[in-house]
Amino acid sequence: MVEWIKGYWHTLSRPATAFSLGFLLLSGFIAGIIFWGGFNTALEATNTEKFCISCHEMRDNVYEELKGTIHWTNRSGVRATCPDCHVPHEWTHKIARKMQASKEVWGKIFGTINTREKFLDKRLELARHEWARLKANDSLECRNCHDFEFMDFSVQSERARKLHATQLSTGKATCIDCHRGIAHHLPNMADEDAWGPDNPADDASRFGEDNPLKTEGTK
Amino acid sequence: MNGRQVFSLAAALIVLACGLVTVAEQFPDAPGPDGIRKGGTLFEEQSAPPLADPVNAQGKRVRAYPEQPPTIPHTIRDYQIDKNVNRCLECHNRIQTGVSGAPMISITHFMDRDFQVLADVAPRRYFCLQCHVPQTNAQPPVGNSFKDVDILLRNRKQQSAQ
Numbered sequence: 105m106v107e108w109i110k111g112y113w114h115t116l117s118r119p120a121t122a123f124s125l126g127f128l129l130l131s132g133f134i135a136g137i138i139f140w141g142g143f144n145t146a147l148e149a150t151n152t153e154k155f156c157i158s159c160h161e162m163r164d165n166v167y168e169e170l171k172g173t174i175h176w177t178n179r180s181g182v183r184a185t186c187p188d189c190h191v192p193h194e195w196t197h198k199i200a201r202k203m204q205a206s207k208e209v210w211g212k213i214f215g216t217i218n219t220r221e222k223f224l225d226k227r228l229e230l231a232r233h234e235w236a237r238l239k240a241n242d243s244l245e246c247r248n249c250h251d252f253e254f255m256d257f258s259v260q261s262e263r264a265r266k267l268h269a270t271q272l273s274t275g276k277a278t279c280i281d282c283h284r285g286i287a288h289h290l291p292n293m294a295d296e297d298a299w300g301p302d303n304p305a306d307d308a309s310r311f312g313e314d315n316p317l318k319t320e321g322t323k
Numbered sequence: 324m325n326g327r328q329v330f331s332l333a334a335a336l337i338v339l340a341c342g343l344v345t346v347a348e349q350f351p352d353a354p355g356p357d358g359i360r361k362g363g364t365l366f367e368e369q370s371a372p373p374l375a376d377p378v379n380a381q382g383k384r385v386r387a388y389p390e391q392p393p394t395i396p397h398t399i400r401d402y403q404i405d406k407n408v409n410r411c412l413e414c415h416n417r418i419q420t421g422v423s424g425a426p427m428i429s430i431t432h433f434m435d436r437d438f439q440v441l442a443d444v445a446p447r448r449y450f451c452l453q454c455h456v457p458q459t460n461a462q463p464p465v466g467n468s469f470k471d472v473d474i475l476l477r478n479r480k481q482q483s484a485q
Contacts, residue, residue: 285408285410290407
């Protein structure tokens with residue numbers, strides 16, 4: 105085995121004697137196009153709704169819940185599919201997310217959520233991952249379509265206008281803090297703060313020492 | 324079954340069939356019953372009316388009578404209310420009202436059926452939509468002669484003044 109590898113290394117480490125430099129360059133170039141194109145094509149193929157729901161874990165749980173929500177069916181006929189929200193559109197971040205997703209392949213192989221019960225038990229943990237991801241990137245995937253700069257406050261409801269103007273514009277909150285569970289059902293939220301980790305109601309200054317949410321060391 | 328019985332049964336069936344044919348000839352396409360969806364005939368399948376648009380009210384709606392559960396002045400599409408989470412209470416519970424500006428659920432909602440006040444919403448009051456409903460711009464199919472009690476009192480006053 106070692107001898108075999110040594111033999112290959114010997115060949116690879118010497119200059120080519122039979123092929124011209126032009127041939128090597130050209131074939132390297134063509135092979136590069138094929139491999140790079142193939143890689144990106146494969147990457148794009150894994151970035152489709154069809155691919156996502158080819159696993160029953162996705163098709164029978166989260167995909168079913170997505171149907172009927174505003175991101176699935178609406179008056180203007182725009183639809184956000186799985187990768188629109190769950191995969192960054194920019195290349196570097198996309199690759200980083202895709203590498204993370206290898207964990208999901210592991211989960212698929214070992215059946216981590218291969219029944220409805222297992223999925224429900226794990227749902228809070230999975231949801232927390234997504235909330236943390238969107239919190240960390242300032243709800244980047246939301247903002248691919250919903251740009252704060254383009255929002256017409258005059259046609260928003262009074263409540264939405266007020267909160268967008270005070271919380272979102274100042275960066276105190278990001279989309280996902282309030283808009284959780286808009287495309288899928290929420291897990292048991294008993295231990296979760298309704299308005300996300302930066303809930304303004306938690307702000308100690310609002311309640312002073314008597315902040316009801318800060319006592320008992322629960323936070 | 325003897326021959327006579329067979330004969331009477333056949334005769335009865337023929338008479339019945341003749342009757343049905345006569346009715347069908349007299350009323351080839353009878354009008355539908357005067358129900359909620361008016362018009363059309365018995366044999367006609369009408370398409371359903373378009374869904375009504377939800378109304379997003381600005382401010383509060385006045386209650387038609389004091390005990391009326393307030394209607395919901397905003398859209399509630401996709402709001403999740405189940406054992407995991409209650410989307411309404413994310414704004415309308417006591418703690419959150421300071422930030423959300425939403426009205427707090429009334430203290431009656433904290434009471435169990437023995438009028439014991441609990442720390443949070445009572446389980447029997449958990450499902451908001453049992454009493455509180457959003458409104459749409461649909462026209463009521465049946466008229467309504469309800470009069471506000473204030474209007475009745477005012478009318479009474481005017482009558483006695485005359």
